[in-house]
Amino acid sequence: MKIAVLVKQVPGSESPLPIHSDQKWVDEGAVAYVMNESDSYALEEALQIREAKGEDEVVAVSLGPDRIQKVIREALAKGADRAIHIQVETKGAIDPLVTASHFADALREENFDLIFTGLQSDDVGMGQTGVILGEMLGMSTASLAMATEVTEGKIKVKRELEAGWFQWVSLSLPASVTIQSGLNTPRYPSLKGIMGAKKKELKVVTPNAVEANQSLAKVFVPHSDKQTVMIEGSVDQMVEKLIDTFRNEIKVI
Amino acid sequence: MDILIILEDNNGKIHRMGLESIAAAQKMAGGLGLSMGAVVMGANANSLAEQAAGFDIGEVLKVEHELLASYSSDGYAQAVKQVIEQENPTYVIFGHTYQVRDYAPKVSAKLMKPFLVDNVAVRTDGGKAVFTKQMFNAKLFSNVTPNGDGPYLISFQSAAFSSEKAEVGSAAVRDCTLNLDASMINSESETPFQEEAGGVDLTSADIIVAVGRGIGKEENIPLARELAKAIGGELASSRPVVDAGWLPSAHQVGSSGQSVSPKMYLALGISGAIQHVVGMKGSKNIVAINKDPEAPIFEIADYGIVGDVLEILPKLTEALQS
Numbered sequence: 001m002k003i004a005v006l007v008k009q010v011p012g013s014e015s016p017l018p019i020h021s022d023q024k025w026v027d028e029g030a031v032a033y034v035m036n037e038s039d040s041y042a043l044e045e046a047l048q049i050r051e052a053k054g055e056d057e058v059v060a061v062s063l064g065p066d067r068i069q070k071v072i073r074e075a076l077a078k079g080a081d082r083a084i085h086i087q088v089e090t091k092g093a094i095d096p097l098v099t100a101s102h103f104a105d106a107l108r109e110e111n112f113d114l115i116f117t118g119l120q121s122d123d124v125g126m127g128q129t130g131v132i133l134g135e136m137l138g139m140s141t142a143s144l145a146m147a148t149e150v151t152e153g154k155i156k157v158k159r160e161l162e163a164g165w166f167q168w169v170s171l172s173l174p175a176s177v178t179i180q181s182g183l184n185t186p187r188y189p190s191l192k193g194i195m196g197a198k199k200k201e202l203k204v205v206t207p208n209a210v211e212a213n214q215s216l217a218k219v220f221v222p223h224s225d226k227q228t229v230m231i232e233g234s235v236d237q238m239v240e241k242l243i244d245t246f247r248n249e250i251k252v253i
Numbered sequence: 254m255d256i257l258i259i260l261e262d263n264n265g266k267i268h269r270m271g272l273e274s275i276a277a278a279q280k281m282a283g284g285l286g287l288s289m290g291a292v293v294m295g296a297n298a299n300s301l302a303e304q305a306a307g308f309d310i311g312e313v314l315k316v317e318h319e320l321l322a323s324y325s326s327d328g329y330a331q332a333v334k335q336v337i338e339q340e341n342p343t344y345v346i347f348g349h350t351y352q353v354r355d356y357a358p359k360v361s362a363k364l365m366k367p368f369l370v371d372n373v374a375v376r377t378d379g380g381k382a383v384f385t386k387q388m389f390n391a392k393l394f395s396n397v398t399p400n401g402d403g404p405y406l407i408s409f410q411s412a413a414f415s416s417e418k419a420e421v422g423s424a425a426v427r428d429c430t431l432n433l434d435a436s437m438i439n440s441e442s443e444t445p446f447q448e449e450a451g452g453v454d455l456t457s458a459d460i461i462v463a464v465g466r467g468i469g470k471e472e473n474i475p476l477a478r479e480l481a482k483a484i485g486g487e488l489a490s491s492r493p494v495v496d497a498g499w500l501p502s503a504h505q506v507g508s509s510g511q512s513v514s515p516k517m518y519l520a521l522g523i524s525g526a527i528q529h530v531v532g533m534k535g536s537k538n539i540v541a542i543n544k545d546p547e548a549p550i551f552e553i554a555d556y557g558i559v560g561d562v563l564e565i566l567p568k569l570t571e572a573l574q575s
Contacts, residue, residue, distance in 0.1 A: 011389060013390065026393070094395075095367060096358065097365060100362070123388060125371065125387070126370055127358075128368060131326075131356075131358035135362035141326060144354070144355065160351065162351045163508075164502075165446065166448065168442070169441065169442045169443070170443075181496045185498070212400060213365070213366065213367035213399065214369055215397070215398055216395050216397055219388070220394055220396075222391075222394045228556065229555065230557050231558045235564050235568060239568045239572050242540070243573070245540070246517070252516055252517045252538075253573065
């Protein structure tokens, strides 16, 4: 069985996000990048399936400029067998139809049995690439997986619904499944894995340009109409003011 | 029609976010001078059609087919695609529900038309609609526009519009026939189920003490538990804390957990990602403590402290106990 995992490099949750002077994107030079959170769960799920079956191949695939090779190396260090880097500039690129068609072109001839992606990216958060890619490659699709079970010719997926509900869905292979955070415990790369990653195959492909169907006109910092009372001072002063707020303003103590 | 609203069935009723979609579509129709219509689907869609006909939405299309008796992504994507092809709207409006997230990207791929997701606002400008979406975990906003000719698929975030703003009226109901075939559906779904709530009912709590990623590690959870006890509140959390296994999922507040509206919601080290905020923004008073002054939680907080929860928590508990 061949499994592709799509991993994306995104700003970390505590990264600075200064807006570029053209107001079309963030200043990438100031950003601290990490592997997208749900993608790291998707990678772990693929690695666990391979380890249970023994004979599978896990291929990490990522799209973006050269800086993304850091997450590709991370995926290889964690255990992916080889990787594909779709080399393209992604500043201000938000259209999932474009992203998915680049992936489709790079993956079509590989004939993967399974494609795993994170549910959505922590940067633009379109949440569509995995499903669109599956559709473009004629695969079955399911989203928001909280558990997977691979059997002969099928994958069973526990889908998250709203407000604490779940549903098991059985899909015929090949299938593209988007993975929700929390379904496993992503591993850390071992020292041996990190050393070995350098020797693994990393194929770089350059996609053809595709016209975008949606565009980002402007990025800006939100402002809220809500007046937030900021409580300041030393820790002791803040605690004292907080107690006073609980007692006299909110009246909960 | 120019604007097609897709209404979702939620146990026999129009999903709340469907009503919000009606309000959104009415605003767009007014601003752009466009006509509207709504679609209801199911094996039997009479009741939904009747509910939808009570709104000022021009027309209700009733799609009935046995393959739509229960949800499947393939079935629903095919159905919506065919309705779009028959009606040729410029805008197709969805609520950004979990179901829509599952099948609408398929419709986008089938039609090769863009799906602008999870918008928080729309403004009409010179005959065109500009949509506003949160990005980078709600720390930044962006204006997004569709390119080329429609149809454009558009979804709005929960509560971006108030369901109460959906204007009532009277709409005609029209039957709409589709060509659906069992061979189009590549999946088999089992009956939905709910996992054990574990005896945690956050919905009736007056005070909720909620922890997020900022609590740092599992060993710090008792600090929050002590505070909750000292103030007489229930302990809750955001998703990352549950994902990390620090608290059972029964404590989770947000789109995939419980929705709460206590008298006071104390958010400790919670950044305020939208998936969490939709479950707690109805709280009467929101008090947020976070070391990141840019954290989106401060956008909705009534009271805020920029500081380290691990320093403040023990002292706050101590002060409450004395």
